[in-house]
Amino acid sequence: MEVLQFAVRKLIGGIPLVLGVTLISFVLMVYYGPDKTFELLGKNPTAEEIAEIRSELGYDRPFFVRYGEFLKELVTMDFGLSDSTGEPVNHMLGRTIPISLALVAPGFILGNLLGVLLALVAAYNRSGWIDKAIMGFAVIGMSVSFLIVIIAFQIIFSSSYGLDFFPVRGWNVHSMGDYVMYVTVPTLASVFVALGYNTRFYRAVLVEEMTRDHVRTARAFGISPVKLFYKHILKNALIPIITRVMFSIPLVVVSGSLLIESYFGIPGVGKITFDAITSGDQPVLKAVVSLTAVLFVITLLLTDILYRAVDPRVSLN
Amino acid sequence: MDSAPSSIDPVQARNVYVNTVTLNAYDTLFSFKYLARPYEVKPNVAADMPEISDDGLTYTIRIKQGVYFVDDPAFEGGIGRELVAEDIVYSLKRHFDPAQRPAGAWLWQGRIMGLDEWKAAGSDYSKDVAGLRALDRYTVQFKLVKPYPQLVYTLAQGYAAIVPREAVEKYGREMGSHAVGSGPFKIVSYDSARIVFEKNEKFRQEPVDIYYEGYDEATQKDTGVEVIHGRSPPFLDRLEIHFIDDNSARWNSFTKGDETQFLLVPNEQVDSMLSSKDPITAEPAYANKYHIKWYLEAGLVFMSFNLNFPEIGYNVDPERERRNKALRCAMIKTFDWERRNESFYYGLGRIFPGIITPVVPEFDPDLSKESVTRDIEGAKKLLKDNGWTAENLPTLEYGAQAGVSQRLFFEQFRGFMVKIGYPTDKLVLKQYATFGDFSKAMSLSQLQLVAKGWGLDYPDAENTLQLFYGPNGSPGSNDANYNNPEYDRLFEQAAVMQPSPERTAIYRRMNQIAIDDCVAIMALSRTRIMMWHKDVIAMPDREIVGGFFMKYVDIDKSKSSALDKGN
Numbered sequence: 001m002e003v004l005q006f007a008v009r010k011l012i013g014g015i016p017l018v019l020g021v022t023l024i025s026f027v028l029m030v031y032y033g034p035d036k037t038f039e040l041l042g043k044n045p046t047a048e049e050i051a052e053i054r055s056e057l058g059y060d061r062p063f064f065v066r067y068g069e070f071l072k073e074l075v076t077m078d079f080g081l082s083d084s085t086g087e088p089v090n091h092m093l094g095r096t097i098p099i100s101l102a103l104v105a106p107g108f109i110l111g112n113l114l115g116v117l118l119a120l121v122a123a124y125n126r127s128g129w130i131d132k133a134i135m136g137f138a139v140i141g142m143s144v145s146f147l148i149v150i151i152a153f154q155i156i157f158s159s160s161y162g163l164d165f166f167p168v169r170g171w172n173v174h175s176m177g178d179y180v181m182y183v184t185v186p187t188l189a190s191v192f193v194a195l196g197y198n199t200r201f202y203r204a205v206l207v208e209e210m211t212r213d214h215v216r217t218a219r220a221f222g223i224s225p226v227k228l229f230y231k232h233i234l235k236n237a238l239i240p241i242i243t244r245v246m247f248s249i250p251l252v253v254v255s256g257s258l259l260i261e262s263y264f265g266i267p268g269v270g271k272i273t274f275d276a277i278t279s280g281d282q283p284v285l286k287a288v289v290s291l292t293a294v295l296f297v298i299t300l301l302l303t304d305i306l307y308r309a310v311d312p313r314v315s316l317n
Numbered sequence: 318m319d320s321a322p323s324s325i326d327p328v329q330a331r332n333v334y335v336n337t338v339t340l341n342a343y344d345t346l347f348s349f350k351y352l353a354r355p356y357e358v359k360p361n362v363a364a365d366m367p368e369i370s371d372d373g374l375t376y377t378i379r380i381k382q383g384v385y386f387v388d389d390p391a392f393e394g395g396i397g398r399e400l401v402a403e404d405i406v407y408s409l410k411r412h413f414d415p416a417q418r419p420a421g422a423w424l425w426q427g428r429i430m431g432l433d434e435w436k437a438a439g440s441d442y443s444k445d446v447a448g449l450r451a452l453d454r455y456t457v458q459f460k461l462v463k464p465y466p467q468l469v470y471t472l473a474q475g476y477a478a479i480v481p482r483e484a485v486e487k488y489g490r491e492m493g494s495h496a497v498g499s500g501p502f503k504i505v506s507y508d509s510a511r512i513v514f515e516k517n518e519k520f521r522q523e524p525v526d527i528y529y530e531g532y533d534e535a536t537q538k539d540t541g542v543e544v545i546h547g548r549s550p551p552f553l554d555r556l557e558i559h560f561i562d563d564n565s566a567r568w569n570s571f572t573k574g575d576e577t578q579f580l581l582v583p584n585e586q587v588d589s590m591l592s593s594k595d596p597i598t599a600e601p602a603y604a605n606k607y608h609i610k611w612y613l614e615a616g617l618v619f620m621s622f623n624l625n626f627p628e629i630g631y632n633v634d635p636e637r638e639r640r641n642k643a644l645r646c647a648m649i650k651t652f653d654w655e656r657r658n659e660s661f662y663y664g665l666g667r668i669f670p671g672i673i674t675p676v677v678p679e680f681d682p683d684l685s686k687e688s689v690t691r692d693i694e695g696a697k698k699l700l701k702d703n704g705w706t707a708e709n710l711p712t713l714e715y716g717a718q719a720g721v722s723q724r725l726f727f728e729q730f731r732g733f734m735v736k737i738g739y740p741t742d743k744l745v746l747k748q749y750a751t752f753g754d755f756s757k758a759m760s761l762s763q764l765q766l767v768a769k770g771w772g773l774d775y776p777d778a779e780n781t782l783q784l785f786y787g788p789n790g791s792p793g794s795n796d797a798n799y800n801n802p803e804y805d806r807l808f809e810q811a812a813v814m815q816p817s818p819e820r821t822a823i824y825r826r827m828n829q830i831a832i833d834d835c836v837a838i839m840a841l842s843r844t845r846i847m848m849w850h851k852d853v854i855a856m857p858d859r860e861i862v863g864g865f866f867m868k869y870v871d872i873d874k875s876k877s878s879a880l881d882k883g884n
Contacts, residue, residue, distance in 0.1 A: 034751040034753040034754050035753055035754065036753065037753075038756040038757040039752070039753040040329070040418050041420060041756075041760070041792075042331055042421055042422065042423045042424075043331070043793075043794050044423035044783075044789055045423065045792050045793065046426075046792070047792065049422065052415035055415070056415060056416065056418055081490050081491065082493075084493065085323065085325075085494040086324065086488075086489070086490035086491045086492060086494055088491070095508070096508075151566075154565070154566065155565075155569065158569065159569040159572065159573055160569075160574060161569075161572075164573065167576065168566060168570040168576055169559070169561065169570055170511070170576070171510065261510075262562060263563050265510040265511065265559055265560070265561055266510060267508035267509045267510040267511070271509045272509055275323075278751045278752075279751065279753060280753055
């Protein structure tokens with residue numbers, strides 16, 4: 001009951017957040033975003049045709065009328081049709097989000113699990129050569145451009161100049177075997193880059209935890225390293241780890257991975273979001289912004305509940 | 318393809334990407350011959366070329382019987398019905414209905430009797446248009462306000478693709494992602510990464526006569542297209558077009574062997590794959606493995622001075638206007654086309670004076686090259702004689718879409734101008750985040766220097782000469798906002814003339830006027846290099862309307878199996 005009350009309170013408290021995000025985003029779209037009018041016009045438009053297209057797009061209506069319609073769309077979760085393809089926006093999201101999830105999930109999970117694992121090893125061997133080697137690898141992962149990593153991995157694993165094991169690009173998935181073929185190289189590329197950031201972050205968290213008094217005391221009592229790590233370090237370090245993982249989820253779900261999707265030719269939500277941003281396709285942008293904001297509110301709620309689950313000292317009040 | 322079409326609705330067929338899709342999913346009255354170069358138009362759904370009245374104002378076009386749309390729930394019983402003349406009337410009317418968000422009205426505006434009035438009266442499809450009528454089930458008639466010799470070309474474009482009314486009424490704006498046509502292929506799926514077609518089993522049986530299509534044994538025998546002679550297209554059961562923005566991904570996918578079959582060679586690969594640029598010769602490693610052909614694009618790149626700006630163009634002070642012209646001429650003399658060609662087009666582009674491109678029949682190969690020959694001393698003298706100094710030269714904004722290559726173009730341009738003493742801080746790059754923003758700035762006449770490329774809509778010099786026609790000024794395609802009564806008079810005179818030596822002479826006169834008035838720094842046509850696998854039988858070409866060759870593509874399965882075995 002306490003959790004339910006907390007959830008209701010939190011969700012109601014999230015409404016101003018969603019309103020704020022949508023308002024700011026809509027101001028940016030309307031006043032600073034690309035003007036779709038000139039994407040839709042032909043080669044020799046007349047002033048009359050420009051006015052007609054603007055009217056069709058609804059650009060000639062007052063800002064707050066348009067924002068009101070945006071909120072109505074948000075409540076009904078019906079964002080209309082894409083201004084580019086005419087496809088229903090909900091259909092586009094329904095088609096692309098599962099692909100992005102399937103694409104990004106392995107990299108996201110592996111990147112975090114391996115990140116924690118490597119961070120544990122590095123923290124345990126703090127200042128030793130293993131720690132330095134892992135941190136060196138992390139710095140490389142952070143320093144090399146994601147773009148370069150993608151191109152290099154494509155050449156190494158997929159092209160005729162390299163191992164030629166996997167498809168260069170595409171997403172023709174009809175079976176588990178196809179899935180493994182198409183997801184492997186994108187996953188390797190994203191894990192390579194994510195490991196750098198994750199390992200450094202988690203190591204810092206773990207090292208801080210390892211220097212606490214209760215850990216020193218436990219060690220003095222002769223507790224085994226495995227138990228020490230699991231019970232006294234990792235468990236206490238879970239709060240920042242949960243925060244990092246949970247707050248990545250909305251972006252993983254909605255934004256996908258633009259670079260991965262573009263370079264591997266994968267029709268995910270990241271690609272349609274990018275196209276919508278560059279072409280000024282407002283119905284798609286409104287849907288993506290709304291979904292991200294709502295997911296953030298839900299994530300905030302779940303994160304608080306998880307805090308409570310891993311640390312009984314945290315009160316939901 | 319190097320980009321995805323943003324829509325597949327014919328009313329939005331405004332670039333090569335949309336055309337490539339629409340021309341394979343839909344039919345048009347006319348199309349271009351597969352192999353003939355220069356391009357020649359031929360009947361497609363039309364049974365023959367149009368009957369044109371003596372005054373050039375009435376076009377009567379009979380269409381083929383037995384042309385069927387693909388099966389779709391939009392039709393009664395889900396079975397595609399026969400394409401009839403009313404469909405052509407309806408499809409063109411859509412361009413005059415604002416609710417369809419059309420982009421192609423400019424092709425027929427002010428040309429077809431009653432069509433503009435039909436739009437002004439509210440685009441009511443139940444009302445007839447005097448100049449656009451179905452005389453019977455298989456005959457359509459166009460009545461023109463004035464002669465329009467390019468009409469047949471416009472009816473070969475994606476804009477003129479024939480859509481059934483039932484589909485538009487059922488799907489509305491979703492026609493942008495759902496095609497219901499009668500073309501050689503039907504669309505199975507379409508997203509931001511690829512489009513998948515399957516053979517339209519209902520497509521009419523029309524055996525190919527390669528000699529009628531313009532087959533040239535001397536230059537095309539190695540493509541193997543003879544094997545399609547006498548057979549009815551399409552030959553592929555399944556056609557996939559992948560949209561790959563990134564050059565390296567496109568190249569890797571192609572060279573891998575079992576993914577991409579066709580490729581427009583990215584610039585970065587040109588150096589490594591050519592052993593000679595003059596004549597163009599491929600390295601044996603590539604020549605032995607792939608079919609390679611090159612051709613000059615049907616288009617050009619050039620840079621206009623926007624004459625709406627008194628700093629560089631028209632001015633209330635006649636003396637300043639005269640000096641402005643001298644400044645523009647000096648900048649043209651300073652521009653180094655040879656360097657531009659070497660730096661950005663691997664020295665393979667063709668530099669030519671004026672706006673009439675080499676691929677159209679009206680091109681004059683003997684025109685003086687003076688306007689494309691660098692002459693620093695001549696430019697300096699012009700500036701000095703007209704009182705221009707580093708202190709009084711105007712600050713000019715060069716507009717471009719944001720990007721590394723655009724910045725490089727600008728920096729090279731600025732580097733050229735420094736040679737005549739133009740201060741670097743007086744040539745300013747103004748970048749726009751998206752093409753839409755850049756396009757908006759051009760349309761609203763906000764840019765002083767406009768660098769752009771233009772792809773021909775049809776093989777007639779009128780299509781590029783209209784770039785300087787006064788009434789086409791902003792927001793139209795005359796970005797220079799050039800306004801010369803003599804040029805406009807000649808344009809209007811030629812616009813109603815059928816192709817003839819007299820019309821060619823007028824075109825060339827207009828070209829010379831634009832050169833003499835120093836309206837733009839022009840021009841260069843790029844060379845396109847196409848590569849495709851040895852087992853693919855085709856003569857690819859993405860110019861003019863793009864993608865019209867796809868239905869003729871076939872696979873040599875004996876070579877495919879040899880390739881599979883690694884031979």
